[in-house]
Amino acid sequence: MQAIFRGIFLTSASPAETADFYRRVAGLPLEQVGAAGGYIYWRIDRNGIQLAIHSAEAFANYTHPPLLGSNLTHLYFKIDDREAFLARLKEFAVEPFAIDDIVVTVEDPDGRKVMFGTA
Numbered sequence: 001m002q003a004i005f006r007g008i009f010l011t012s013a014s015p016a017e018t019a020d021f022y023r024r025v026a027g028l029p030l031e032q033v034g035a036a037g038g039y040i041y042w043r044i045d046r047n048g049i050q051l052a053i054h055s056a057e058a059f060a061n062y063t064h065p066p067l068l069g070s071n072l073t074h075l076y077f078k079i080d081d082r083e084a085f086l087a088r089l090k091e092f093a094v095e096p097f098a099i100d101d102i103v104v105t106v107e108d109p110d111g112r113k114v115m116f117g118t119a
Contacts (some may be wrong), residue, residue: 004048005049006048006049006050007045007049007050007051007052008050008051008052008075009052009053009054009059010051010052010053010054010110010112011053011054011055011056011059011060011110012053012054012055012056012109012110013055013056013057013065013110014109014110015040015041015042015053015055015056016032016042017097017109018042018053018108018109018110019042019053020106022053022108022116023108024092024094025088025089025092025094025106025114026077026114026116027039027088028044028051029044029045030042030043030051030053031040031043031044039058040055041053041054072106073085075112075114075115076105076114076115076116076117077114077115077117078114078116078118078119079116079118080118081118082085082102082104082118085104085116086099089104089106095107097113102117102118102119103115103116103117103118103119104116104117
């Protein structure tokens with residue numbers, strides 16, 4: 001048996017807001033899946049790897065309520081231009097949580113620390 005990494009599922013109390021955050025800040029073209037009245041989530045699928053954002057309440061009983069400030073899930077995105085990324089954050093009025101020579105860390109709307117780095 002071989003395990004192949006498939007993706008990351010995030011849960012959120014406000015999944016539409018969290019999806020919008022990742023669209024604006026990370027430039028991810030997340031699409032809404034599902035229709036009103038049914039199960040709705042947001043996803044991007046590239047090369048067989050998926051990032052999906054689900055409603056914490058609808059996804060599973062054990063994920064609700066989401067725990068703010070939890071650092072159990074770490075996301076890391078590689079960027080090629082740190083200064084351009086910092087300008088992007090400023091454009092969307094997103095304050096970095098932490099900055100070093102390589103990584104800029106921001107908080108998503110659910111309190112997850114998300115890292116964007118050049119390494």
